[in-house]
Amino acid sequence: MRGATGRAGCGHGGRGEGAEALLVRVAGGDHQAFEELYALVSGPVFGLVRRVVRDPAQSEEVVQEVLLELWRSAARFDPARGSGLSWILTLAHRRAVDRVRSARAAGEREQREALRAGEPAFDHVTEEVEAGLEREWVRRCLKRLTDLQRQSVTLAYYDGYTYREVAERLSLPLGTVKTRMRDGLTRLRGCLGGAA
DSSP states (O other): OOOOOGOOOOOOOOOOOHHHHHHHHTTOOOOOOOOHHHHHHHHHHHHHHHHHHHHHHHHHHHHHHHHHHHHHHHOOOGGGGHHHHHHHHHHHHOOOOOOOOHHHHHHHHHHHHHHHHHHOOHHHHHHHHHHHHHHHHHHHHHHHOOOHHHHHIIIIIOOOOOHHHHHHHHOOOOHHHHHHHHHOOOOOOHHHTTOO
């Protein structure tokens, strides 16, 4: 499976099937269908997870967990109970909320242990400064993209739109949006790599 940072631009121009049909094929072990499903839903899944979890690195991890869960449990999808995308986003939301609760519980444990040991608790000021620097770096990297790349990436990964919805909002062909998004994410990944 590709990393979450390689999620955009991986459509194959195949049958253009919806999530429901792809889930049925994935349940049968169809790797090609999983690639197509990945391309179709990874943007909206990341957008939703990012809004809940906030932390970019943890969001990437949660997205990978959700996509792995899709591969393993696609057979549980019941079209009679709703759309494929809704089912997938529900899985993503549950997984994201679990991650937030787990992180909160771990932070509370650390604080209790620090109080027992007489040590200062977690340094919130340092954390806030680091988060601010990270946000500023992402803003700078986004400014290096073309307008169309920046719009496409922002709509897909921060607002949770599918590629098709991005294409409709920008009045562009779907293939153009996928190409711009792939190119934009490649440039963004290269820029953000310099922040490490």
